[in-house]
Amino acid sequence: MLMYRRLLAASAVFALLSGAAYAQDVKTAEALRDKALLDRTAWEITEDLTTTIGPRLVGSPAMERAKDWGVAKFKALGFTNIKVEQFAKPSWTRGEESGELVAPYPMKLNVLGLGRTVPTPPGGIEADVALFKTFADLVAAPESAVKGKIVVITQPMVRTQDASGYGVAGISRRAGPTEAAKRGAVAILIRSISTSDSTVAHTGVTAFGDGVATVPSAAIGVPEAEQLERLSKKGPLRIRLKLASTTDPNDVAWNISGEIKGSEKPDEVIVIGGHLDSWDVGTGALDDATGIGITTAAAKLIGELPKHPKRTIRVVMWGSEESGGSSEAYLAAHKDEVPKIVLAGESDEGADNIFALKLPAGAQGTPFATTVANVLSPLKILVAREASRGGGADISGLEQAGVPSVEMRQDASRYFDYHHTMDDTLNKVRPNELAQNVAAWTSLIYLVADSDIDFRALKPAGAAPAAK
Template identity: 60%
Template sequence: MRKQLLAFTAGFALLASSLPAAAQSPAIAQTRRQPTYETAAALRDKALTDTTAWDLTESLTTEIGPRLVGSPGMERAKDWAVKTFERLGFSNIKVEEFAKPSWTRGAESAVIVAPYDWSIAMVGLGGSVSTPTKGIEAEIVVFKAYADLLAAPEGSLKGKIAVVTAPMVRTMDGSGYGAAGIARRAGPSEAAKRGAVAYLVRSISTSDLRSPHTGGTSYVEGVAKIPAAAIGVPDAELLERLAAKGPVKIKLNMASSVDEKDVAWNISGDIVGSSKPDEVLVIGGHLDSWDVGTGAIDDASGIGITTAAAKLIGDLPRHPARTIRVVMWGSEERGGSSEAYAATHEAALGQFIVAGESDLGADAIYKIALPKGAVADPRMADLPALMAPLKVIVSREPAAFAGSDTEGLQAAGVPVMQLSQSALRYFDLHHSPDDTLDKIDPRQMQQNVAVWVSILWLIADSDIDLRTVGAPK
């Protein structure tokens, strides 16, 4: 009974913290700074009918298309970003170039040649080397778990194609991706250490469709580089069943090229602060995408959501005290934009108040996490009431990760905020030909903008120091 009472008390406290101030105690309600709250609430409500995020996402995916680093599409996207910032009234627009080798996909195919002919749905992994001109034809060895591949002794895969068929677990927070993704990222080199001549991995996906999902891979220095590709989920399961009955042989053909002297760009625009313009909130999404889809959920939607939120604030008669900067990072999928941005702005890192990225599609946000101690600060007391109509939890746990493109800033000491979206269907689509505009729900996208604009206003129009809040005095 005592445990039940404690659980009830904790649950009641959590519920009370998410109620509008009118439903809380008078003492809590009286701490509200009405002008800040009223502006944030008005921005939130306007966002729920605003179409800017959708319009930007539609424009980027339709007019520009796929945006792989080094491609003509990425060049067009850079120009699109600059024109978009100009059209929407942003200031201090910057195009910051950095060195980034590009990888370009060529013709590719995978075919079962024994025990019968069957064309496999496959897609090369980003960064993969090519097969010889005539391809590779070899028997496969199937591993139902990545750990089984790691347990295989050196030399045991000599002359074979290694196939890992471990499934990805569907989770709300996307944690299944991190657990499964190592098979894609590190699998080729582990297979090569054991003598394999090529590597196939079941798509890191929660879908049951044949569409294969690409993604980046990497090679360990000093280990032979072997061709690597992802295969559709049904075909991975087919290979499991066939291999259980006898030998299976596959012919793999892959072609790709690398330009070591290529470049990428981080493009940014500011909504300049009214009284403390040198204090900057850094937000955004990544402009690049894989080449197999139009990059709607990954990550044109993140570009649309964060740009739309900043524009709503920029349209106000008075800007917030601090500057809001939207960055369209230029090489998340192939890596490099995070480190480049942090290095370029090293001298100004101490003026960055907080950083955050939208990079998990456009489905509804369900939780916000702020830097340690921020939720308890009186200047953030309005946040639960602002989030209640949007059905968003304000977490008591501090933000741990804000996005791949903010990792460099976080490592340099910039506080981060994490706006968690539902990932229940995201990994059905991302990195695949199905990453297209029709998969975005406009109403859920507007909810994202409403969440972003509320938290941005509260922080940008305050003097809260997220580096020291909650620190021992």
């Protein structure tokens, strides 16, 4: 019975994509793909955002300029129904930062405070070091080994194409400060969540534990972490640390959106985009000016067609991804619209070549998936057998509310060399690979927008029958 329903669903999709209209859609998607490879809109958007606005930390004057920039960009590129949706968002601002190894000998440390870290006392902190090679070692340590000390975690990150190494190593940043605080530490330094061998440190948000007063938290570059690890084998270490950050609990952020209105079913919406905010170091080129450029350029190219596709394409510039908040705010503002959002996707993994596409559950093996695979094949992109499990932090709320999503998997092999650092700058963006991203998004989104496919109706293989 289940297989029969899947065959019916596949047949329905095929019927919707059959005949002359289907052939024309494929031809148009291929033409858009090829045009996108030569189009410079995404590069110009990325260049303008990183140059004109620069770093875009939530709560900063630059972020407010970025909001106005986004509105102006949508207008200039022909988008309609442009909206600025404000939401409450506490902000964090970096202050003076310094670190130094004081024993067994003096050595300056290039510390970079983690996002949302609490400050040290004005005079700083000086304490002995409790060094752990992994986060798990810290968790296993008794309080007596940590209390009153500065914790140092030197766990490295593994370089992978699919970014899986980030989730494993990132636990030191996300939960390390809380675990250190539980055990009575006075501060924590982590080896940067990085695949490089650079002394340039990586920032990134850290979490707060329930009922736990967190501790001042910062990252150090890879060579410094390795040096401290070697030194710890020879004897005790002592470090001096000073962090002077501030917070504003009453700040705001904005989600900005613009649309290419559908010609036949304008109330059915495809939501795509990238995040407008960035950390305060670097200019947020790979993270995530390119995501803004890729998705905006894709929609703009589709909008230049003589006739818009059936469904509306909405591009969102989410305003607070790095420290969270955009997803929840967007869902709250659009909860009544959720049943009409047919697909969501986010570009937020840099701009190197896309190597795989994950479609919503149930779409695998359908004629639609075959069509997409054929259109994307010249770009050297495969359509994965696995379904999308999470298309991006800013669409996670929509996904949890039942909106189908796609994952465009980019080659992340070098992304974490620059991610969250002062080296995340325009010269790291490869124009040809950026264009490949635009070509993929343009052709996929057009095929969905000009179809009647209902991803919610496609049941994944092995799914339980609906209750009677």
